[in-house]
Amino acid sequence: MSIELQILGAADEVTGSCHLLTVGEYKVLLDCGLIQGSRKDEARNSAPFPFDPAAIDAVILSHAHIDHSGRLPLLVKQGFNGPIYTHKATTDLCKIMLRDSAFLQEKDARWENRKRERKGLKLVEPLYTLEDVEAVFELFQPLSYNERLEILPLVALRLQDAGHILGSAIVELWLHSGKQNRKLVFSGDLGRSGMPVLEDPAIIKQADMVLLESTYGDRLHRDWEATRQELADLFQEMTRRQGNILIPAFAVGRTQEILYLFAKYYDEWGLSRWHIFLDSPMAIEATDVYARNCELFDDESSQLWRENRVTPMLPNLRFTRTPEESMSINQIHSGAIIIAGSGMCNGGRIRHHLKHNAWRRDCHILISGFQARGTLGRTLVDGAKHIRLWGETIRVAAQVHTIGGLSAHADQAGLSHWYAQFENRPPVVLVHGEQEAKTTLAEHLRNTLSAPVRMPTYTETLSLTADDQAHKDAFK
The missing domain is CATH 3.60.15.10 (Ribonuclease Z/Hydroxyacylglutathione hydrolase-like)
Structure with missing residues (x-):
């Protein structure tokens, strides 16, 4: 045989x-x-x-x-x-x-x-x-x-x-x-x-x-310590510019890692100055699954998650589940960190936030994961000056940052x-x-x-x- x-x-x-x-x-x-x-x-x-x-x-x-x-x-x-x-x-x-x-x-x-x-x-x-x-x-x-x-x-x-x-x-x-x-x-x-x-x-x-x-x-990815410092420097720079920060994130894995890092480095990165939105019903559900399975984490993360959970450690974090809550975010022109799917920008709520923010010079887009060929995320990483959303051409004036050290x-x-x-x-x-x-x-x-x-x-x-x-x- x-x-x-x-x-x-x-x-x-x-x-x-x-x-x-x-x-x-x-x-x-x-x-x-x-x-x-x-x-x-x-x-x-x-x-x-x-x-x-x-x-x-x-x-x-x-x-x-x-x-x-x-x-x-x-x-x-x-x-x-x-x-x-x-x-x-x-x-x-x-x-x-x-x-x-x-x-x-x-x-x-x-x-x-x-x-x-x-x-x-x-x-x-x-x-x-x-x-x-x-x-x-x-x-x-x-x-x-x-x-x-x-x-x-x-x-x-x-x-x-x-x-x-x-x-x-x-x-x-x-x-x-x-x-x-x-x-x-x-x-x-x-x-x-x-x-x-x-x-x-x-x-x-x-x-x-x-x-x-x-x-x-x-x-080769940056090592974790260099990535942590890169993020600290970025948040310091973005605080001075005071636009919005868009983070396209995979609902499972990347989102939970970002929330954990925000909680751990809340003071060091000056996150109290921001309104943080998790604008993804799927990511919100997935975060609950992570919380129920924290025995699978490494020792430090498991202890932190068990003792505090993420939400109490991020007092300015808001879960936006409904379309109406999501649309209301687009009334904010400065001071918002918006974590939304999809991770490659090919669908989901992140596309709406790109429509309302990508043309702003004070906006930052943090790319934190792999972007496949043919996706909108890959287009942004490759330096496109314009993108198409729902038949409309949007100028890309935002700064696009690729944080390779966060890759899973x-x-x-x-x-x-x-x-x-x-x-x-x-x-x-x-x-x-x-x-x-x-x-x-x-x-x-x-x-x-x-x-x-x-x-x-x-x-x-x-x-x-x-x-x-x-x-x-x-x-x-």
């Missing part, structure tokens, strides 16, 4: 994570994420899966981010009815994120159909609905870290802490095929060591193949260090990275660690049962 891994997503891009593992007669899907970016990119979400969803025996979900979980409702809608194994905190976060995704899918379909009706065109269906999402929740099988479980006769699973967002997991899989035993390790999205709130990524020693993300494979992804040094802990340098398959990032990381791993590296293309299939030396030769 053979053991094969087919790359069906995030091959030459960061979003759309999806990989098909075949062990004899059994089929296991690693992640099933939405493709994000331009309209052309996102249109690919509607394409048929390159496999029969009903033939999948199980899904293993590394974490809740929508580029890893966002096509699960479509998978179930098209026939999948097996277990979805993931960390218990991920199940809670997915209930928030997938419902929000379905809401947006239905909203976009209604908007498109209004235009189509006027033109006499055929109406479109949403990618999936809230009803489809609820069917996914019935299939979740929540696990704890370090819990080894035989999920199929030939497959055993263990999740380890990836340190990326709450519940994020490194996936260890023990695979059996006749007389051959193989171990596959999937990094998921790998976090950074030494960052606030979450534990460092777990170290794994043994593997026959490593499936490794490469989001920041071509760069390991950089080149972090990825290399994590891989270096594996004994015997197992073959490494690079995914979840744009071409330049993957190529740079591949060269680095080969030159510094003599690692056998492969950068697979979409639909490429890799064997885990070939002769060991022949297997490594294929990765040169």
